[in-house]
Amino acid sequence: MNNKNSLVTKLAFLSVSFMVTSAYAIQGSLPQLKAALGISQTQSEYLVTTPSFAVMIFVVLSPLLQQWFNISDKKIIMAGVTIVGLAGIVPMFANDYTAILISRLVLGAGFGLYNSQAISMISVWYEGTTRAQMLGWRAAAEQIGQACTLAIAGLILSYAGWHASFAVYLLAFVVLFFFAVRVPDDSKAQDNNVAEDDLAEELTEVEEPIKKISPVVYLLVLFAFLLVVDYVGMENRFPGLTVAIKGSSYTGSSMFLSLMLIGATLGGLFYGSINKALGFNTVYLGLGLMAISNFLFAFANGNFAMLVIGLLLIGFPLQLVSPLIFNLLPDLAPAKRQPLVTSMVLIGFNFGAFFSPTIAEWMNRLVGRPMSGLDLAAPFPIYGVMLIVIALIIFFATRHSKQAN
Structure with a gap:
């Protein structure tokens, strides 16, 4: 069996996370899809977020299917990546909105089949600083994958149109080959003892073996939901805003979405180091920078640079912030319940991603702004204020907890 600490084995495990956010690869194509299919802004955004709905279902079904059919972790992950590749390329040959939407649902099912295993295995295999580092690298792998698939799909869009941009999902078969060759079939950790994490001590004191799921897990699920509503909403609205500023022929939004993911990649890569230096204060840094981002985006008002x-x-x-959530889980639930709590947080993330278009539309209606032009930025001042409120709630809650102890 390959050494779990070898670089190539780590890369093989991380490689499957490369494709898990590729549902967003077509964001740069949304204005062209909207025009070609004759659909609304919200309908076009659901082509990006609909896979998240299937992910929510299949992260729950995946452990059950694995148990019923006695499938190893490696085989369930390989099945999921195969589905991603096959379903992903269907829109290359389809012109009907419903057919494309169904293919996106099947794509999400593929992601859901293996997503929780790819994360929970890290929590069980690795401990302490190595675990935090691997979780950060996993987040970075997602962002690198999203950046690469966005850039490739955007490049194809510029030369061959929106149909051809879906060829980016052929990359799933490259990932499948690498994973199949390098990862051993027996992917269970030999040691289920998880080292106590300094970050989790801010929320809970762990002195004895964990016997039940902490209520903090449910708060983290809600937290994950709110974060992704904001993040995916900004990604979805950016192409429409660029067209409103630059004109309907503009196709360069994919490049900027890819550049944004470089920052996200750096966040994942440096999460372990920043967490080590700041501890729980990492969450305040993350939420503060996200709030600033929302305010800049919201008040650009036609200023493309801003x-x-x-x-x-x-x-x-x-x-x-997102690796922080997963890093807390091993100290908030027993080792045998880690796949469950990981799935719960993934459901929070994907529920937020799926409903992001509808929530953004509600925000537009709340402030009385239409769903077009520069008014697509209307939800983001509200999101920025929500992030500040969340940071304040966390601050006072943890302060009260310390005083009570």
């Missing part, structure tokens, strides 16, 4: 700066900024802090 809009781009707001977009580029949001990726880095999100990848400081």
Whole structure:
């Protein structure tokens, strides 16, 4: 069996996370899809977020299917990546909105089949600083994958149109081959003892073996939901805002979305170091930078440079906060319940991603702004204020907890 600490084995495990955010690869194509299919802004955004709905279902079904059919972790992950590749390329040959939407649902099912295993295995295999580092690298792998698939799909869009941009999902088969060759079939950790994490001590004191799921897990699920509503909403609205500023022929939004993901990648790569230096204060840094990003994006008002700066900024802090959530889980539930609590948080993330278009539409209606032009930025001042409120709630809650102890 390959050494779990070898670089190539780590890369093989992380490689499957490369494709898990590729549902967003077509964001740069949304204005062209909207025009070609004759659909609304919200309908076009659901082509990006609909896979998240299937992910929510299949992160729950995946452990059950694995148990019923006695499938190893490696095989369930390989099945999921195969589905991603096959379903992803269907829109290359389809012109009907419903057919494309269904293919996106199947794509999400593929992600859901293996997403929780890819994360929970890290929590079980690795401990302490190595675990935090691997979780950060996993987040970075997601962002690198999203950046690469966005850039490739955007490049194809410029030369061959929106149909051909879906060819980016052929990359899933490259990932499948690498994973199949390098990862051993027996992917269970030999040691289920998880080292106590300094970050989790801010929320809970762990002195004895954990016997039940902490209520903090449910708060983290809600937290994950709110973060992704904001993040995905900004990604979805950016192409429409660029067209409103630059004109309907503009196709360069994919490049900026890819650049934004470079910041997100750096956030994942440096999460372990920043967490080590700041401890629980990492969450305040992340939420503060995300709030600033929202305000820049919201108040750009036709200033393209300011809009781009707001977009580029949001990726880095999100990848400081999301690994934090997963890093807390091993100290908030027993080792045998880690797949369950990991799935719960993934459901929070994907529920937020799926409903992001509808929530953004509600925000537009709340402030009485239409769903077009520069008014697509209307939800983001509200999101920025929400992030500040969340940071204050966390601050006073943890302060009260310390005083009570």
